[in-house]
Amino acid sequence: xxxxxxxxxxxxxxxxxxxxxxxxxxxxxxxxxxxxxxxxxxxxxxxxxxxxxxxxxxxxxxxxxxxxxxxxxxxxxxxxxxxxxxxxxxxxxxxxxxxxxxxxxxxxxxxxxxxxxxxxxxxxx
Numbered sequence: 001x002x003x004x005x006x007x008x009x010x011x012x013x014x015x016x017x018x019x020x021x022x023x024x025x026x027x028x029x030x031x032x033x034x035x036x037x038x039x040x041x042x043x044x045x046x047x048x049x050x051x052x053x054x055x056x057x058x059x060x061x062x063x064x065x066x067x068x069x070x071x072x073x074x075x076x077x078x079x080x081x082x083x084x085x086x087x088x089x090x091x092x093x094x095x096x097x098x099x100x101x102x103x104x105x106x107x108x109x110x111x112x113x114x115x116x117x118x119x120x121x122x123x124x125x
Contacts, residue, residue: 002047002050002051003019003051003054003055004054005054005057005058008054008055008058009058009061009062011058013059013062013063016055016058016059016062017059019055020052020055020056020059023048023051023052023055024052026048027045027048027049027052030044030045030048031045
């Protein structure tokens with residue numbers, strides 16, 4: 001019963017939204033049945049979640065107007081990673097607010113500080 005993206009691309013956005021709503025209702029019913037031990041095939045939950053993601057992806061492509069092939073998307077991410085690995089200093093210089101926020105960030109958490117304080121008071125008594 002799995003939906004195929006190529007079949008979904010022919011639908012208009014309103015139909016895709018109705019499909020997502022129906023799938024979300026089905027997912028809720030599957031989860032409810034699983035909780036009450038009435039769901040025999042638990043893979044229905046995973047398949048429904050994936051169908052929702054598939055429909056949302058097609059809907060985003062439709063509304064955004066830009067469909068990017070997976071290979072092109074991976075190449076763009078890889079190129080971006082190479083660029084950031086080569087010039088990390090430029091990234092920090094481009095956004096000094098983030099760099100200064102990291103420098104002023106306290107290193108010890110409240111829990112660690114409380115433990116240290118408790119140990120000091122134990123030694124004093």
